[in-house]
Amino acid sequence: MMRHINIEQFSNGELTQQINREMEAVARNIADPNTEAKTSRKITVTITLKPNEQRDFITTSITTKSTLAPTLGAVTALGIRKDLKSGDIEVGEIGNQIPGQMSMDDVQASSPESGGTVEVDGKTVDAETGEIKSDKVVDLRKKA
Numbered sequence: 001m002m003r004h005i006n007i008e009q010f011s012n013g014e015l016t017q018q019i020n021r022e023m024e025a026v027a028r029n030i031a032d033p034n035t036e037a038k039t040s041r042k043i044t045v046t047i048t049l050k051p052n053e054q055r056d057f058i059t060t061s062i063t064t065k066s067t068l069a070p071t072l073g074a075v076t077a078l079g080i081r082k083d084l085k086s087g088d089i090e091v092g093e094i095g096n097q098i099p100g101q102m103s104m105d106d107v108q109a110s111s112p113e114s115g116g117t118v119e120v121d122g123k124t125v126d127a128e129t130g131e132i133k134s135d136k137v138v139d140l141r142k143k144a
Helices: 010-031
Strands: 042-051 058-067 078-082 089-093 117-120 123-126
Antiparallel strands (some): 042 058, 117 123
16 A cells, blocks of 8 residues: 655645746736636646666656636727828828818917917917917907
8 A cells, every 4th residue: 555645745835836926927927907807717736756777766756737718908099190291101090080170189288488378270278277378359249
């Protein structure tokens, strides 16, 4: 009858340490929101036993390997256009903005000496409110 081996103490505890290390990797992978939640993870333990010629001595090797869920892919949209003046092709990430649409980031911050205004498409614009500045004041109270 064969004497049982205490797995906790096998190889001076190396088997248990390797399994615990792989369990940590699996737990981190499961907790990672960038992986698919329902994908199965796996830990494989390989114990290789190699006897000598006389069969009275066995060399053992222990390896553990975890199979984790891959990270989720990222999806984006690219816009492509040709600069009609230079002929250059331009590619850029679209994001939340419609191609060709101006965003607030396109308006450069105003400098103190400009009185809080910037030049946009040939018009003076209040940088804080986006209001187009004009010397013409329309009195809406006057009857035509």
